[in-house]
Amino acid sequence: xxxxxxxxxxxxxxxxxxxxxxxxxxxxxxxxxxxxxxxxxxxxxxxxxxxxxxxxxxxxxxxxxxxxxxxxxxxxxxxxxxxxxxxxxxxxxxxxxxxxxxxxxxxxxxxxxxxxxxxxxxxxxxxxxxxxxxxxxxxxxxxxxxxxx
Amino acid sequence: xxxxxxxxxxxxxxxxxxxxxxxxxxxxxxxxxxxxxxxxxxxxxxxxxxxxxxxxxxxxxxxxxxxxxxxxxxxxxxxxxxxxxxxxxxxxxxxxxxxxxx
Numbered sequence: 001x002x003x004x005x006x007x008x009x010x011x012x013x014x015x016x017x018x019x020x021x022x023x024x025x026x027x028x029x030x031x032x033x034x035x036x037x038x039x040x041x042x043x044x045x046x047x048x049x050x051x052x053x054x055x056x057x058x059x060x061x062x063x064x065x066x067x068x069x070x071x072x073x074x075x076x077x078x079x080x081x082x083x084x085x086x087x088x089x090x091x092x093x094x095x096x097x098x099x100x101x102x103x104x105x106x107x108x109x110x111x112x113x114x115x116x117x118x119x120x121x122x123x124x125x126x127x128x129x130x131x132x133x134x135x136x137x138x139x140x141x142x143x144x145x146x147x148x149x
Numbered sequence: 150x151x152x153x154x155x156x157x158x159x160x161x162x163x164x165x166x167x168x169x170x171x172x173x174x175x176x177x178x179x180x181x182x183x184x185x186x187x188x189x190x191x192x193x194x195x196x197x198x199x200x201x202x203x204x205x206x207x208x209x210x211x212x213x214x215x216x217x218x219x220x221x222x223x224x225x226x227x228x229x230x231x232x233x234x235x236x237x238x239x240x241x242x243x244x245x246x247x248x249x250x251x
Contacts, residue, residue, distance in 0.1 A: 054245060122171065124250070136172050142248060
């Protein structure tokens, strides 16, 4: 049975809680992916990351991606939760859960969700470095044709 | 009979745009938004040029033109194409720089 839950939240994310949301009798496979703030990027020590988001559009994009997953791999259970605000190293920034009858579609769907989420979701990352500087990271343009201007 | 009423040319309709800023644009204007007024028949492409001008006034020491060129404009429910016309009703839109979630 198809089941989709998405959220953009200021609250800490729990992979365990999300995993419980995925339980269903016909699912023989369950994959929970967690993205975590790491302590280094491009050789620079990182202390924290601030996530900014256009919340309604971000949640709409998560929903669109989950619908694409179900259209491609069948009626799976998909949960996408993304954190907003300032996160320290080691905190979970995103959790993606997929439950399906068999492992093959769960692996593929989970990978599809995280890759599409990074390309399409209106979410931005500002890294805070040990030397006191902060930078917004470069990303993927959402314009159809950014070379048109 | 003389009609001495003076006729003034009709003023083109104007639309007020409240533009919410995200990511790297947040530092470019106080309060995380820009307020602009544009002709009501303006397209997103026209709004894009007006945003460049407004940001140049707000932060003259730093050009945001390239970032504006790479950015999309959106309502709360969809990304808008360049040809989208704003219309006469005041609107709240967002400018979305390149994204990097996850």
